[in-house]
Amino acid sequence: MTPMRLTELEFGSLLTYTPRGSSDKAINSRNVMLALKQEGFVEDSTGKTKLMSKWVAEKIQQKRQELPFTHFFQDNTVLVPIPKSSLIKQGSLWVPERIASALLEAGLGERVQKLITRVRPVQKAATSLPENRPWPRDHFNSLRVLETLKQPDEILLVDDVVTRGATLMGAANRLLESFPEATIRAFAVMRTISNSNQFEKLNDPCIGKITLRSFGDTLRRP
Amino acid sequence: MKLQRKSSKYSLEDLLGPLNDIEKKYAPKEIFISGALSIPLASPRAAIIGSRKASPEGLEAARSIAKTLVKKGTIIVSGLAEGIDTSAHETAIEEGGRTIAVLGTPLEKVYPKKNESLQEIIMTQHLAISQFPNGYPIQRKNFVIRNRLMALISDASIIIEAGNTSGSLHQGWEALRLGRPLFIWHSILKNSSITWPNKMLQYGAMILEHPEEVMEVLPTSRRVIKVIP
Numbered sequence: 001m002t003p004m005r006l007t008e009l010e011f012g013s014l015l016t017y018t019p020r021g022s023s024d025k026a027i028n029s030r031n032v033m034l035a036l037k038q039e040g041f042v043e044d045s046t047g048k049t050k051l052m053s054k055w056v057a058e059k060i061q062q063k064r065q066e067l068p069f070t071h072f073f074q075d076n077t078v079l080v081p082i083p084k085s086s087l088i089k090q091g092s093l094w095v096p097e098r099i100a101s102a103l104l105e106a107g108l109g110e111r112v113q114k115l116i117t118r119v120r121p122v123q124k125a126a127t128s129l130p131e132n133r134p135w136p137r138d139h140f141n142s143l144r145v146l147e148t149l150k151q152p153d154e155i156l157l158v159d160d161v162v163t164r165g166a167t168l169m170g171a172a173n174r175l176l177e178s179f180p181e182a183t184i185r186a187f188a189v190m191r192t193i194s195n196s197n198q199f200e201k202l203n204d205p206c207i208g209k210i211t212l213r214s215f216g217d218t219l220r221r222p
Numbered sequence: 223m224k225l226q227r228k229s230s231k232y233s234l235e236d237l238l239g240p241l242n243d244i245e246k247k248y249a250p251k252e253i254f255i256s257g258a259l260s261i262p263l264a265s266p267r268a269a270i271i272g273s274r275k276a277s278p279e280g281l282e283a284a285r286s287i288a289k290t291l292v293k294k295g296t297i298i299v300s301g302l303a304e305g306i307d308t309s310a311h312e313t314a315i316e317e318g319g320r321t322i323a324v325l326g327t328p329l330e331k332v333y334p335k336k337n338e339s340l341q342e343i344i345m346t347q348h349l350a351i352s353q354f355p356n357g358y359p360i361q362r363k364n365f366v367i368r369n370r371l372m373a374l375i376s377d378a379s380i381i382i383e384a385g386n387t388s389g390s391l392h393q394g395w396e397a398l399r400l401g402r403p404l405f406i407w408h409s410i411l412k413n414s415s416i417t418w419p420n421k422m423l424q425y426g427a428m429i430l431e432h433p434e435e436v437m438e439v440l441p442t443s444r445r446v447i448k449v450i451p
Contacts, residue, residue, distance in 0.1 A: 028450040031443045038401050039242045041446045049240055049446050086426035093244045093401030121424045203451045 012069025021196030057102035078152035083118040139170025162188035165210030239445030250353035257349030266440035272306030272382035280383035290433035292319030326365035369393040405430035
């Protein structure tokens with residue numbers, strides 16, 4: 001049995017995308033997702049070109065008062081980027097780390113701390129068939145917490161995209177082992193709307209829950 | 223052997239749009255281009271690369287993948303070398319698609335010589351790119367540097383066949399560093415004497431079983447996304 005004690009994780013997300021659907025909005029959401037995953041560029045409403053991570057961070061900062069996940073960003077919040085599903089070489093693009101750094105630069109959170117690392121790769125969820133996608137326990141077993149002298153009280157896991165929340169659930173449980181007193185929440189820039197009929201728009205901030213079910217998988221709502 | 227085509231000097235940002243700092247690391251300050259494709263380059267662009275001494279199966283795989291991607295409007299990028307590269311370029315042209323050759327030599331040079339007419343077609347009707355100005359000495363390391371540029375120009379890279387010392391591996395690692403999708407054609411994994419695929423798979427490369435899978439990770443817009451809220 002995997003010792004995952006945390007079974008409910010609060011999460012927030014700013015945008016949505018759908019992997020299917022042929023409407024302009026659906027296609028646009030996929031392009032935004034690809035740009036997010038490659039630290040591309042967006043043109044904002046004023047016509048300015050911005051680096052994706054900075055655009056996201058500024059958007060949150062500007063709308064801070066009205067976003068449902070505002071309370072995630074406390075003065076003592078430690079932003080913890082989620083490792084990639086694969087191993088990573090130094091100097092490579094690590095999108096969650098860039099998002100976390102951009103959030104900090106925009107005045108959100110106290111510091112960025114790379115507290116977790118992937119010690120062996122897991123299958124990439126985005127490109128796997130549903131039955132082959134890694135489970136929360138696979139993430140839990142492949143992640144390690146790095147030693148730190150500064151114990152965090154408020155941890156915010158930062159990721160680019162959340163689909164089922166298996167990575168976030170595995171990572172949160174791994175962190176909870178080392179920091180049992182800490183409050184752990186999660187933020188992902190985009191959440192996946194698998195059923196394209198349910199996809200409405202890109203901008204759709206939400207707060208929700210990822211639940212670890214007794215069967216061992218996760219359920220994300222919304 | 224020299225080609226007397228007119229070339230123009232551009233920055234990489236002219237060609238691709240803005241770059242993040244990971245992309246800027248090995249990006250040349252200036253590049254030289256010759257051809258007919260519009261600038262900035264349209265997307266999507268996928269590199270099909272591999273051995274000079276490719277097997278008949280490898281050449282057929284390159285053709286099949288290039289054909290599928292061209293049908294979906296993808297620009298085929300390769301390095302104009304013998305074998306897989308040549309197969310990819312030729313198929314793109316035959317299928318009425320667009321192709322980009324990223325050269326390890328200055329534009330005025332032809333390497334290999336047997337690809338002179340192919341280079342001529344690409345330099346007039348498609349696009350040839352080099353980061354080496356005319357007169358620049360031809361050195362082995364230029365081809366490694368070229369492979370990094372090819373990874374940067376391509377939204378995704380596909381290695382069809384490559385031995386343990388192939389130049390294509392430089393492109394593979396660079397694609398992974400950039401966070402770009404890197405595909406390894408499934409047949410490579412059947413060769414147990416080749417060690418690099420398993421390592422690259424640990425660092426995020428993906429096995430390609432069907433050419434259509436590439437389309438799922440390719441953008442359909444230009445570099446700067448206009449957001450529809």
